Amino acid sequence: MRISLYTPEQEERLFIRREARTWARSGLITDEQRGIIDSRTDPGLRETNVFFRILFFLFTSTCMQAVIGFYISIFGLRNEVSIAWAVLAFGIVMSGLAEYLAGRKSFYRYGIEEALALAGMALACTGVVIFISLLHIELRLLITTAAMLASACAFWLYLRFGFLYAAVISVACACVVPFQLSLPHESERAIVAMLLVLILLTSIRAESFETSDFRKERGAMLQACLLAGIYLAVNLRLPELGRAHFGNPAPFYQPHAGFPPLFYWATYGLTFLVPALGLYHGLKRRKRIVINVSLIAALLTLATNKDYLGFMHYAWDPAILGVAMVVAAIVIMRWLANGGREARNGFTVQNLLKPENHGINLAELGAALLPGAIQAHLPPSSPDRPFSGGQSGGGGASSGY
Amino acid sequence: MNVTSLFKEMHRAGTLSSGQLDVLTELHLKKRYSVHQELRAAIYIGVLLITAGVGFTIRQYFAQLGDIAIVGSLTVGTLAAFLYCFLKGKPWSGGEVESPNILFDYVLLLGCTLYAADVGYIETQFRVLGDSWHNYLLVSAALFFFLAYRFDNRLVLSMALSTLAAWFGFQLSASFLSFHKYYRESAIAYSLVTFALGSLSHRLAVKKHFFDIYLNFTVHFLLVALLSGVVQYRFASWHLPAMAAAIAAVAVWSLRMRRFLYMLYAILYGYACLSAVVFEFIDGAAAMYIYGIVSSLTVIGLIFILSRRFKEGT
Numbered sequence: 089m090r091i092s093l094y095t096p097e098q099e100e101r102l103f104i105r106r107e108a109r110t111w112a113r114s115g116l117i118t119d120e121q122r123g124i125i126d127s128r129t130d131p132g133l134r135e136t137n138v139f140f141r142i143l144f145f146l147f148t149s150t151c152m153q154a155v156i157g158f159y160i161s162i163f164g165l166r167n168e169v170s171i172a173w174a175v176l177a178f179g180i181v182m183s184g185l186a187e188y189l190a191g192r193k194s195f196y197r198y199g200i201e202e203a204l205a206l207a208g209m210a211l212a213c214t215g216v217v218i219f220i221s222l223l224h225i226e227l228r229l230l231i232t233t234a235a236m237l238a239s240a241c242a243f244w245l246y247l248r249f250g251f252l253y254a255a256v257i258s259v260a261c262a263c264v265v266p267f268q269l270s271l272p273h274e275s276e277r278a279i280v281a282m283l284l285v286l287i288l289l290t291s292i293r294a295e296s297f298e299t300s301d302f303r304k305e306r307g308a309m310l311q312a313c314l315l316a317g318i319y320l321a322v323n324l325r326l327p328e329l330g331r332a333h334f335g336n337p338a339p340f341y342q343p344h345a346g347f348p349p350l351f352y353w354a355t356y357g358l359t360f361l362v363p364a365l366g367l368y369h370g371l372k373r374r375k376r377i378v379i380n381v382s383l384i385a386a387l388l389t390l391a392t393n394k395d396y397l398g399f400m401h402y403a404w405d406p407a408i409l410g411v412a413m414v415v416a417a418i419v420i421m422r423w424l425a426n427g428g429r430e431a432r433n434g435f436t437v438q439n440l441l442k443p444e445n446h447g448i449n450l451a452e453l454g455a456a457l458l459p460g461a462i463q464a465h466l467p468p469s470s471p472d473r474p475f476s477g478g479q480s481g482g483g484g485a486s487s488g489y
Numbered sequence: 490m491n492v493t494s495l496f497k498e499m500h501r502a503g504t505l506s507s508g509q510l511d512v513l514t515e516l517h518l519k520k521r522y523s524v525h526q527e528l529r530a531a532i533y534i535g536v537l538l539i540t541a542g543v544g545f546t547i548r549q550y551f552a553q554l555g556d557i558a559i560v561g562s563l564t565v566g567t568l569a570a571f572l573y574c575f576l577k578g579k580p581w582s583g584g585e586v587e588s589p590n591i592l593f594d595y596v597l598l599l600g601c602t603l604y605a606a607d608v609g610y611i612e613t614q615f616r617v618l619g620d621s622w623h624n625y626l627l628v629s630a631a632l633f634f635f636l637a638y639r640f641d642n643r644l645v646l647s648m649a650l651s652t653l654a655a656w657f658g659f660q661l662s663a664s665f666l667s668f669h670k671y672y673r674e675s676a677i678a679y680s681l682v683t684f685a686l687g688s689l690s691h692r693l694a695v696k697k698h699f700f701d702i703y704l705n706f707t708v709h710f711l712l713v714a715l716l717s718g719v720v721q722y723r724f725a726s727w728h729l730p731a732m733a734a735a736i737a738a739v740a741v742w743s744l745r746m747r748r749f750l751y752m753l754y755a756i757l758y759g760y761a762c763l764s765a766v767v768f769e770f771i772d773g774a775a776a777m778y779i780y781g782i783v784s785s786l787t788v789i790g791l792i793f794i795l796s797r798r799f800k801e802g803t
Contacts, residue, residue, distance in 0.1 A: 097490070104492055107517070116513060117505075124504050128495065136796040139749040143756055143792050147785040154781025161774045200789070301492060334549055374519035380527065387534070403549040407542020413535035414595075417528045421591060424524070431521060437591070440516060440523040446750050447701035448647075451533055455598065455644035456651040456706075458540065459629075462605045465544030466613050467551040 091247045093190045094133065096300055099250070101129040102196070103302040114442045133196035144199025152182065152207050168218055176215025183208030190249060205249055209241045228268045235264040252306060256313045259287065263317065274351040281321040281358075288314040292369070308375040315366045315378060319385040322358040325395040326388065334403050341398055356396050359389045371435075387413075492517050525591070532595045540602045547610060556614060563607035570600025571636075578640050583695045586641040598644050601633055605648075626656035638696055646699055650706045654679055676714035680707045701748075708751065711735055712758040720765045732762050747799060760788060 105126060112122040136144070156178055165171050186205035189195040217234045225233075242258035245251055266279040288311055295307045320326065324345040331340075344352040366382030369375070390409055394401055424430065424437045431438075443449075496513055499505035505513075515521040547559055574597045577589050588594050611617060612625055633649030636642065657679040658672065687703025690696055715735060718728030736759045743751035763784065771777050 100491060104490070104495060107492060111513065111516075116516075117509065121499070121504060121509075124499065125495065128498075129490065137749050137799070139753040140792050140796045143753060144789060144796075146757075147788045147792070151782055151785035151789065154778045154785065158775060158778035158782065161778060299491075334545070374522050376527075379524075383527065383531070403545035404542050406538040406545065410535040410538030410540075410542060413531050413538065414592075417531040417535065418592060420524075421528055434520050434522050436521060436523055437525055437528060438523055439525040440521065443526065445701075447748060448705045452643050452647045452702060454533075454537070456647040458537075458598075458602055458648055459605050459652050459655065462540065462544055462602060463609050465541075465548050466606070466609050467548050468613070 092250060093187070093248055094196065094250060096302075098131040098133055098196075099302040100300050101131040102133070102135070103305065104129045105131075110441050113444065114440065116440075131196070133194045134198060135196050136198055141197060141199040141202075145203045146199075148200045148203035149207065152178075152203065156211075168222060172215045172218035172222075174215075175211050175218065179208050179210070179212030179215055181208075182211065186249075201249070202251065205245055205251070206254075209238075209245055209254075213238050213241055228270070232265055232268045235261045235268070239265075250306070252309050252313075255310055259284065259314065259317065263321075274347050277321050277324075277355075278351075281318055284314050284318045284321065288318065308373075308377055311375070312377040312381040315362070315381050315385070319359070319362050319388070322355045322362060323388065323392060324352065324355050325392040328395050329388070329392055334401050343398070359385075359392070359396070363389055374434075529591055532592060533598075536595045536599045536602070539599065540606075543603070543606060547606065551610075559610055560607060563603050563610065567600050567603040567607055570596050570603065574600065574636075574640055581639055582641075583693075585696075585698050588641075593640075594642050594644060597636060597640055597642050598648075601636065601645050601648055604632070605629065605652075623656060626652055630656060637699075641696065643699065643702055646702050650683060650702065653683070654706070654710070673714045673717055676710045680711035680714070683707045683710070704751070708739055708754050712739075712754070716758060716762055716765070719762050723766055723769050729762075729766070732758075736762070744795070744799075749799070752795070756788060756792070760784070 108117065108122050108125040108129075111117045112119060117125075156175075159165075159174060159178075160171070163170075163174075165174055182204045186201045186208055189198070189201040189204065195201045213234065216237060217230065220233055221230055239258045239261035242254045242261060245254035246258060262283065263280045266276045266283070269276070271279070291307055291311050291314065295304060298304055298307065324347060347355075363382045363385035366378055366385065370378035370382055387409075390412075394405070421437050424432055424435055427436075430436055493514065496505060496510055496517075500507070500510045512521075543563075547554075551559060574593065577593060579586050579589055608625055608629060612622055616622070618624060630649050630652040633645050633652055637646035637649055657675045659675070659679070683703050684707040687700050687707065690703070691700045712732070712735060715728050715732040718726060719732055722728060736755050739751050740755040740759075743749060743755060764780075767780055767784075768777075771780055
């Protein structure tokens with residue numbers, strides 16, 4: 089029985105089209121060849137570009153909120169039962185509309201059906217939870233029920249529509265449950281981490297039987313999200329990141345972050361092990377997103393290492409980490425470039441596939457903020473300086489830049 | 490159908506050469522796997538961390554280190570970075586120039602950030618220019634523009650444009666959040682200047698690929714300034730027709746060039762502007778909800794027509 093609204097053949101064709109766009113952008117095929125690929129891979133689905141998709145999503149959400157608000161204000165709904173019925177009914181109608189648009193009208197990642205499906209799920213869950221709350225059950229039990237219901241509904245959306253973020257919502261909701269069981273904090277984190285590891289291992293196991301490229305791509309993205317979740321569960325010092333106090337850490341430092349020492353040191357080991365295993369798996373199976381998430385996790389491990397060990401932070405720590413990253417990148421670059429055909433085990437530093445250019449990217453936005461950030465960290469002027477009294481700034485910017 | 494079978498089919502039909510078949514098959518099966526973007530990201534983050542570390546160190550230890558050590562080391566660092574770029578950089582060209590290596594762009598970025606820290610430190614500590622301190626910003630912006638054009642670096646161009654914005658009076662501080670008249674006029678003047686610079690560069694066919702960066706700065710500064718004018722004066726000023734004209738221009742340009750990011754800007758700013766005007770006349774929750782339903786359905790219909798016209802799922 090097929091649960092998904094789209095056939096594997098349609099999804100595979102869309103995958104090929106996405107790949108063809110990248111090849112054309114990178115100059116590996118001509119526009120004419122891309123046209124041939126497009127003509128042979130018509131999925132029979134309605135797609136749109138990413139910006140229209142965002143707009144559709146935003147304005148469909150606005151419209152739905154306005155419709156619900158209008159209904160409630162016109163009928164003057166005040167008591168919980170009538171609100172619950174209304175919310176539940178709207179949830180069912182919106183879910184039905186999403187199904188209709190995706191199933192009958194062949195909308196695929198169009199924004200409209202996504203907003204309808206997500207809102208439908210949220211409203212239906214809210215309606216059910218309001219009804220359950222009328223039974224006056226304990227708050228923890230209510231939250232647990234709501235989380236499990238939302239997790240199940242989101243997972244259904246993932247299966248039905250293939251929205252990756254629905255799978256992430258499903259897992260995130262499931263992770264709320266252990267925190268409602270009145271367990272010790274270490275048990276809560278351990279259960280969450282084990283749950284995520286279990287799903288991750290199941291996903292990796294399942295992909296070995298997988299032949300279609302789109303499912304492999306989707307699986308890799310899901311695995312990267314799970315890896316990030318596991319890392320967030322095991323790194324106990326992440327909440328302190330960015331709150332470094334240069335100098336003696338003792339007044340601000342909570343030994344073992346409030347956890348039992350054995351658990352604390354076990355998680356310390358895991359903060360190294362999780363990124364290492366992720367990187368190994370990502371490199372072995374050539375999963376770009378898993379590699380990237382593992383590298384970010386490794387960077388976070390280095391950034392929180394001193395907090396774990398209770399060592400003193402120095403102002404130059406970020407610079408040392410930065411130099412280490414640049415040196416590591418140069419060493420890897422040189423090592424790869426000196427291999428046969430400028431590659432080792434297939435890994436190359438050559439720019440083979442160009443990313444999409446939307447006009448401005450995150451790095452350029454970050455660079456635009458740099459002068460202001462630099463100025464914000466300059467020392468204040470000393471009153472005993474000659475010529476004091478201005479309000480200037482650097483390279484620069486004004487003092488308030 | 491899968492990628493491999495499609496390649497074979499196209500090769501048999503003579504629409505894919507043997508060379509292309511080999512390259513694409515290698516890439517698809519990940520037998521050849523580029524880590525170019527990952528290494529670039531690592532170096533970029535590394536440079537940001539170095540900059541942050543330098544900033545923290547100066548702030549924490551400037552009394553112990555002394556002015557000579559700080560200014561001296563920042564100046565040496567800046568000169569070393571710029572020297573590297575001038576020695577290693579490829580000759581100037583009006584078109585797009587590939588960097589000689591992955592590191593090159595980020596050495597230039599590091600040089601510019603060290604220069605910014607150096608000049609900022611000198612100015613905050615010594616007040617060399619007194620009341621005309623802000624002219625440092627213009628000099629810095631000019632230097633960044635020169636370096637961006639000389640070495641074809643979009644990151645440094647972004648720094649140049651934000652430093653120019655600082656010269657026009659824009660700050661990243663809480664006091665700036667109130668967008669009063671002075672800032673509004675400055676923002677409009679700034680956006681016109683950046684648009685003129687970008688257009689000139691584009692017309693002269695000098696680094697045409699920089700135009701998008703100019704345009705992003707122009708669009709946001711102009712539309713935010715005009716929107717704040719509309720919110721304040723509604724129909725009682727020239728801001729409303731100017732906003733309508735600006736949004737129409739952005740939308741038309743977006744459709745002509747098929748750059749739909751600008752359509753996103755046009756629709757979001759346009760909707761905010763329309764809502765600001767309409768809310769003036771709306772009384773009561775029900776009317777507001779009706780406005781929400783009608784306006785969002787109209788926008789959805791409009792985007793739907795555009796989406797069908799420009800079918801490509803880019």
